[in-house]
Amino acid sequence: MEVKEFEIWWKIPFKHSAGLHATKFFEGLKDGKILGVRCERCGRVLVPPRAFCERCHVETNDWVEVSDEGVVETLTVTYMKFTGLPDPPYAIGVVKLDGADTGMLCFLGGVDLSEWRKVHETFKPGTRVKAVWKEEREGKITDILYFEPLK
Amino acid sequence: MRIGIVGVGFTEFGIHKEPFYNIAFTAAKRALEDAGIERGEVDSFILGGYDNLGVGRTISNMYTAPAAGAYLRHEIRVSDDALFALPLACMRLRHRSDVTMLLAFGHSSETPIELVELQSLDPFFHRPLNLSLPAFFAMQSYAYRRRYGVDEEKIAEVVVKERENGSENPRAFVRDKVRVEDVLSSEIVSSPLRRLEIAEWCDGCVAFILAEETVARRLTDSPVWVSGLGWSLENYYFDREFQKLPFVAKSAEMAFKMAGKDRGDVEALEICDLTADYHCMILEALGFAEEGRGWDYNGDVNHSGGALCTNAYGSTGAFLLASIVERIRKGEIDCGLVQSMSGYAQRSCVAILEG
Numbered sequence A: 001m002e003v004k005e006f007e008i009w010w011k012i013p014f015k016h017s018a019g020l021h022a023t024k025f026f027e028g029l030k031d032g033k034i035l036g037v038r039c040e041r042c043g044r045v046l047v048p049p050r051a052f053c054e055r056c057h058v059e060t061n062d063w064v065e066v067s068d069e070g071v072v073e074t075l076t077v078t079y080m081k082f083t084g085l086p087d088p089p090y091a092i093g094v095v096k097l098d099g100a101d102t103g104m105l106c107f108l109g110g111v112d113l114s115e116w117r118k119v120h121e122t123f124k125p126g127t128r129v130k131a132v133w134k135e136e137r138e139g140k141i142t143d144i145l146y147f148e149p150l151k
Numbered sequence B: 001m002r003i004g005i006v007g008v009g010f011t012e013f014g015i016h017k018e019p020f021y022n023i024a025f026t027a028a029k030r031a032l033e034d035a036g037i038e039r040g041e042v043d044s045f046i047l048g049g050y051d052n053l054g055v056g057r058t059i060s061n062m063y064t065a066p067a068a069g070a071y072l073r074h075e076i077r078v079s080d081d082a083l084f085a086l087p088l089a090c091m092r093l094r095h096r097s098d099v100t101m102l103l104a105f106g107h108s109s110e111t112p113i114e115l116v117e118l119q120s121l122d123p124f125f126h127r128p129l130n131l132s133l134p135a136f137f138a139m140q141s142y143a144y145r146r147r148y149g150v151d152e153e154k155i156a157e158v159v160v161k162e163r164e165n166g167s168e169n170p171r172a173f174v175r176d177k178v179r180v181e182d183v184l185s186s187e188i189v190s191s192p193l194r195r196l197e198i199a200e201w202c203d204g205c206v207a208f209i210l211a212e213e214t215v216a217r218r219l220t221d222s223p224v225w226v227s228g229l230g231w232s233l234e235n236y237y238f239d240r241e242f243q244k245l246p247f248v249a250k251s252a253e254m255a256f257k258m259a260g261k262d263r264g265d266v267e268a269l270e271i272c273d274l275t276a277d278y279h280c281m282i283l284e285a286l287g288f289a290e291e292g293r294g295w296d297y298n299g300d301v302n303h304s305g306g307a308l309c310t311n312a313y314g315s316t317g318a319f320l321l322a323s324i325v326e327r328i329r330k331g332e333i334d335c336g337l338v339q340s341m342s343g344y345a346q347r348s349c350v351a352i353l354e355g
C-alpha cells in the first residue's frame, strides 16, 4: 500500500520588535550611515550593534559611526537552488568595516558571479570593499545592496 | 558512581516512509530488547533531537515520548543534536534514576532543511541575506583552505576515505565509494564546497539504555562507561576566526578533564564532519592534529563513515555515539571519543567512552 502524504504549508505572520539598538542602526541606514556600539569593557566596536557585549556581559550604549568601506574576511558564492531561497548565483561574505571590530554579514556584488574561482580571487580575504547603497532606502539591512571591490 | 550504556537500538538510516515517531518506537523497542529489560524498568526518559520545524510540528521531540514508552513517566527533552542529551541522561542517573532511556530521533526528508535552519537566524541582520547552512559551512571551508593553503585534493581525499569507511558499514546511509576525481568534478553547492564534500540528509533513530554502575553490571557483562562529557557554545554574531572551531576545543577540554584522560588514551574517534573541511577542523580543535593539518591525520577516525555518510538531522551525534559503543562492546577498542555539533557550527558536544 502506498503511504499517503499530506502537503502542508506554514504561513504565520509575525511582528518582530527590533528593539532600540537595531532600530537606531536601521534609522542610520536610511541616512546612509552605518552605526555600531563600543563596549566600554573590551573596547571593541560591535557592528551590527547589540544591547550588550556577549564577551564582557555588559550593556553597550556608546554609539559610533563606522565607515561603509572595509575588508573581506571570508565569502562564498551559492550555485545550488534551495527551496524558498533566491535563484543562484549569489555571493555572501563577511566584511569588517573600518572602525568596527566585528565582521558583518553582507552580499558581495558588482562583478560577474558565473565563475567562483574568479569571484574568490576578486574578493579574497583582505580585499578592500565599499558598500553600494539602494537609492530608496527603507531602514533595512538590504538598504546596502552589496559590497563591491574598491576601485 | 559510574554510568554505563547497557543497550543500543538502531533503526535503518535512510529515507523513511513512516513518520518519525514510529521510527523512534522501533529504536526504543530494540534498545530495551538489547538491554534485556522491560519498559517498566526504565524510570527516566531523555528525548534528543530538534524541536524546530524539521518535521513540521513545533515541540516535535514531544512526539517521541510515547514512542519511548514514557506514558505517565518522568521524561525531559533536549532540543539539539541528540548527543547533547547524553549529559542530561547522565545527570539524571546521578540523581535518583537507576535506568534511563535516551531516545534520539532524526528526520529530514519531509521538508528542505536549509529553509528550516534559515529560520533560526535573526530576522533583522542575517535571515534577509539568505545565509543557508551550506553557504555558512562554505565560508568556513574557504577561510580554512585559504588560511592554511590546503589543496582541494587533500579535502577530496578525506571524502574518499570517509566513503570507504561508510561502504563497509551496513548501517551507513551513503555506501558508495568515490574517487578523488568524482569529488572534484561534483558540482559546486556554495563555493568552494562541492556536493560530495557535504553530508547528505537522511532519517533514522537510535535509542540507548543507560544505568548506574550497580544496575549496569547486573544487566550486562560489557557495559560501556561514559567517562567524560563536555559541551560549549560559539557566539551568535560573526566575530569569529572562520578557520577555527574554538568551541569544539572547549568541549573536548571539558570532557578530557572529567574523564581524567588525555589524547593518547583515545583509540578511536567519531566526529560530526558535516563537511570534509569540518572533518579536518574538528580533528585540529580536538587536539589530534596540528592547525591546518587535519587532512593529514591517519588515526582511527570515523570508522562508521562519519556524518559524511550518515547525517540524520537530529540524531547524527547519537549515530556516531552508537558506532563507538558497538566497537567497545565488540572489544575492538577500549576507549573512544565522540563529537557532535549543531546549528551554524555554533555548539559542540564531546563524550569519552570506555569499556
Ligand SMILES: [Zn+2]
Pocket: A039, A040, A041, A042, A043, A044, A053, A054, A055, A056, A057
Ligand atoms: Zn566587551
